[in-house]
Amino acid sequence: MLLSISTTHNPATDLSFLLHKHPDKFQSFETSFGKVHCFYPEASEERCTACLLLEVDPVGMARGRNRSPGDLLSHYVNDRPYVASSLMSVALSQVLGTALGGRCQKQPELVSQPLPLQATLDVLPVRGGDDVLRQLFEPLGYEVQATRQTLDAKFPDWGDSSYYSVTIRGEVTLSQLLTHLYVLIPVFDNEKHYFVGEAEVEKLLAKGEGWLADHPAKNLITRRYLRFRSSLYHQALARLVEEEASNNEPPEEATTPQKSEQQQSLNQQRYAAVLQALLESGAKSVLDLGCGEGRLMRSLVEQQQFRRIVGVDVAIRTLEVASRRLKLEHLPEVQAxxxxxxxGSLTYRDKRLEGFDAAAVVEVIEHLDPPRLAALERVLFGCARPKTVVLTTPNQEYNVMWESLPAEQFRHADHRFEWTRPQFQAWANQIAETYGYTVTFQPVGPVDDEVGSPTQMGIFRR
Structure with a gap:
């Protein structure tokens, strides 16, 4: 099986820096299923192409497989040595892992730079045909060209096979291209050469971060990637829905104003605004209440100003994901x-939450029923009493800016309410008066003259 990646970026040989593979060398790598060869059939300043060729050992694979006795024939009669499959994903991870992870020491500026890239797979088994190819690649911004192979040229009456030569083109970073291929190749194939367990859920969510939650075919991708194991599928999908909710915005359409805000998502702008407010507060210790999977905490850890950072969440599973994201087990002792x-729960008094300089409450309150919201008010402002509280919540007035969001519908099914700007300000002013704080308000995201910004932020100071 063969994967080729080409670019016409000038100079095109920059591709070799991103791949960490020298264009003048033919390199081979041993794997559990055979050999992977990496080489460049062309490398000029105008155009550069790198190839990954998998030389699969079918006998070695058969010996290593753990299949039931009734399936012995498929150990030896299969298409695995000839098609792009989960074997290709493993090869991408093992041989091009640095590029896949978006790292480049010699030219780091290239990592985040979208390049004109083309990837060709010969051949790819596609269960579902052209429609599935386009359904999965086109929402990611790729132009798709596919040629279907006949089952046997000597017997045209047998018709076409399910195998395609596929070329995709797009203006993306190399890391994005490799990540999309890593996830989607086994999805098209609808098969894997290894056992699918809970580790695959984490792998899917890690590689799908930033694009899978918003993909219109995320259900299909998740179900196939996890080999239709319903428990794993539902677990992964629930967390994808949670990630989509954390973005707290419907899919952006042409009506969304100022979409070019450095192409940042609303979620990224929200975390940036909260981080800036925390930095300006001068806080040394910070609580992230409802920390979820640790997205804000990752930014906090990068700032030396914060000497103590504590994340709190009611979901143990989510905290486990946050721990992995933050790589707590691998941090140096001083950092850890x-x-x-x-x-912990944000609606019960907890002495562990007391004594902090600041607390962040990002897109949390709208998930609480009003009686439980009153409990959070007492716990946060009456008991924990941090010097600064930075709190964000959706602006209900802005919902009209998304044509995809039906009238009178909340942005997410788990929201118990969404406040207008006057409603939020009235609530915040009452909290400030009751518990001895002052409060200022700040818009987050693009601001419309009539309906304001998509997110509203209150900064409470004691």
């Missing part, structure tokens, strides 16, 4: 001592 994750 700054960071802590604790399991």
């Amino acid at each position: 001592d700054r960071v802590e994750l604790i399991h």
